[in-house]
Structure formats: structure tokens, C-alpha cells
Amino acid sequence: MDLKAVGQIAKTSFSSFRRLVNSGVSLFLYQPTGSEPEEYHKWYYNTFVWNKTKWLGVDTWKSVSDMWNYQEILSELKPSLIIEFGSNRGGSALFFAHVMQRLGHPFKVLSVDINHSILDPAAVNDPxxxxxxxxxxxxxxxxxxxxxxxxxxxxxxxxxDSNHERDHVLAEMKLLRPLLASGDYLVVEDSCVNGHPVLPGWGPGPYEAIEAYEHEFPSDYAHDEGREQKFGFTFAPYGFLIRN
Structure with a gap:
């Protein structure tokens, strides 16, 4: 190997080492102030980017990081039954079905809404x-x-994920109480409204429903804080629950 080649290798190695050191220093020096997730949450919600979220062309209206969390939960839990309150156009039901189909475990998705006139045919036709x-x-x-x-x-x-008023969500949680067993998973979505941290003028909503439920039944659920905090923000703060 000639001296020119040796010099080029040394130069490349030094450059790589310098980048590594600079990256390490920047990781140490640049730390979040604590407000970034909340500000991103407000931006994400208030720009209605969630309203433009689709699963294979079907409107889904979810946080994409929440959806990633859900597929991880499904892959670990391997449920036989998925219960969705609030269908909209059927995108999230279709998403859940597709994840479960890949897992190869017998299952059914039950999706309930007071009006199904806007369901997408792609969701309706999933067996x-x-x-x-x-x-x-x-x-x-x-x-x-x-x-x-x-x-x-x-x-x-x-x-x-249906009606986001406290009393309705509380009624849903109470309906599910005798139906969910130890280890089953419940997500209460849109607990971010009423100032948690978005839509501060909403009025008592899902977050307050969780509080009211836990005041009445304090031992029913454990909070899956790891899931809740994994991506920095969620549309379901305080709402990732595992049945005790």
C-alpha cells in the first residue's frame, strides 16, 4: 500500500472520529427544555394534520405515533377481540384488522358508531x-x-374514540368493566382535550372520565406509562390502561 493510500485512510478515520466526538458532545450539550413534546402536540393537533392521515387510502384520524404504539401492543398482546368505539370512515378498524391478519391469530374487530353512513367500502368489505x-x-x-x-x-x-364528553366516556368504561379481564388493554383516546394540552375550552372530556372512573374503581387498571410516554406525546394522555 502506497503512502498516498495510507494517508487517505488516516484522513478518513480521523474525520469519522471527529464526527463521532462532535456527535457525542452535541448529544450531551443539546438537551430538550421539556416543552418540545407539548408544543409539537399543539402543532400536530391544531394544524389538523391528523385529519389528513390515511391507512391505505382510508381516513384514519389518528396520531401516527399512537398507531405505531397500537401495532406494538397488538403484536405483544395477540388479542382475539378488538373493540373500537367510534368508527368514523373505518380506517383504524382496517388498520387493526391488517395488523392482526399479519399476526395470523384468529380474531374479530368490532367497531361501533352511532352512524355508519360515511364508512369507506374498503373497510366495510373486510371480513x-x-x-x-x-x-x-x-x-x-x-x-x-x-x-x-x-x-x-x-x-x-x-x-x-367516539363521543368525547366525560359522561359518555365514563359510561363506555363502565359498560366494559365486567367484560374486560386481567391483562386486557384499554386505550381512552382524545384525553388530550380540555387543556391536556389542547382545546382548553372543551369542557370535561375523556381525561376527566378516567379520573372519575378511577375515583369509583381505583384498583381496576394500571397505567402503562412506558407506552404513553414512548413517543413524547399522545392523543391518549393518562389513557393507556391495563386491566388488573
Whole structure:
């Protein structure tokens, strides 16, 4: 090897070492102030970028980091039944179905909304999704869930994303109380409203519903704080819950 080649290798090695050192120093010196996740959350919510989020062309209306969290939860939990309150156009139900189809575990997605007139055909035509048009707090829904539990025994993943008023969410949580067993997973979405940290004028919503529920039933759930905090912000603050 000639001296020119040796010199080039040495130069490259020194340059790589310098970049490594500079990167290490910058990681040490540049630390977040603590406000970044909250400000990003406000930007994400207030620009309505979530309103432009699609899964394979179907409107989904979720935080993409929350959706990534959900697929990780599903892959670990391997539920037999997914309960979704709030269907919108069916994008999230389709997302859940596609994740579960890849896992290869028998399952059913039950998606409930008071009006299904805007459902996307791509979601409606998925054989693993059952769309039911009803209030999510109706007793008939509890009966439907019980029948599906018998048909698809195993773990349950439930997500609440319908009417975001405290009393309605509280009613949903109480409806699910006798239906969820130890180890089942519940996500209460949009607990970010009413100043947590967005839409401070909303009024009591999902966050306050969780507080009210836990005041009445303090031992029902453990908070999965690791999931909640994983990506810095979530549309479900205080709302990643594991049934005790």
C-alpha cells in the first residue's frame, strides 16, 4: 500500500472520529427544555394534520405515533377481540384488522358508531371487521361483546374514540368493566382535550372520565406509562390502561 493510500485512510478515520466526538458532545450539550413534546402536540393537533392521515387510502384520524404504539401492543398482546368505539370512515378498524391478519391469530374487530353512513367500502368489505351501528354505551353492545368473547376467546384490546364528553366516556368504561379481564388493554383516546394540552375550552372530556372512573374503581387498571410516554406525546394522555 502506497503512502498516498495510507494517508487517505488516516484522513478518513480521523474525520469519522471527529464526527463521532462532535456527535457525542452535541448529544450531551443539546438537551430538550421539556416543552418540545407539548408544543409539537399543539402543532400536530391544531394544524389538523391528523385529519389528513390515511391507512391505505382510508381516513384514519389518528396520531401516527399512537398507531405505531397500537401495532406494538397488538403484536405483544395477540388479542382475539378488538373493540373500537367510534368508527368514523373505518380506517383504524382496517388498520387493526391488517395488523392482526399479519399476526395470523384468529380474531374479530368490532367497531361501533352511532352512524355508519360515511364508512369507506374498503373497510366495510373486510371480513374480519364487524361494524355495528349503535350508541357505544347501549346495553345491546355489551351483549354483542359477550357473544364475541365466547366465539373468540382470549385477550381483548379496546379503544374508546367516539363521543368525547366525560359522561359518555365514563359510561363506555363502565359498560366494559365486567367484560374486560386481567391483562386486557384499554386505550381512552382524545384525553388530550380540555387543556391536556389542547382545546382548553372543551369542557370535561375523556381525561376527566378516567379520573372519575378511577375515583369509583381505583384498583381496576394500571397505567402503562412506558407506552404513553414512548413517543413524547399522545392523543391518549393518562389513557393507556391495563386491566388488573
Amino acid at each position: 374480519d371487521i364487524l361494524f355495528v351501528e349503535s350508541s357505544s354505551s347501549a346495553p345491546e353492545i355489551a351483549e354483542q361483546i359477550q357473544r364475541l368473547k365466547e366465539e373468540f376467546p382470549g385477550k381483548i384490546f379496546a379503544i374508546l
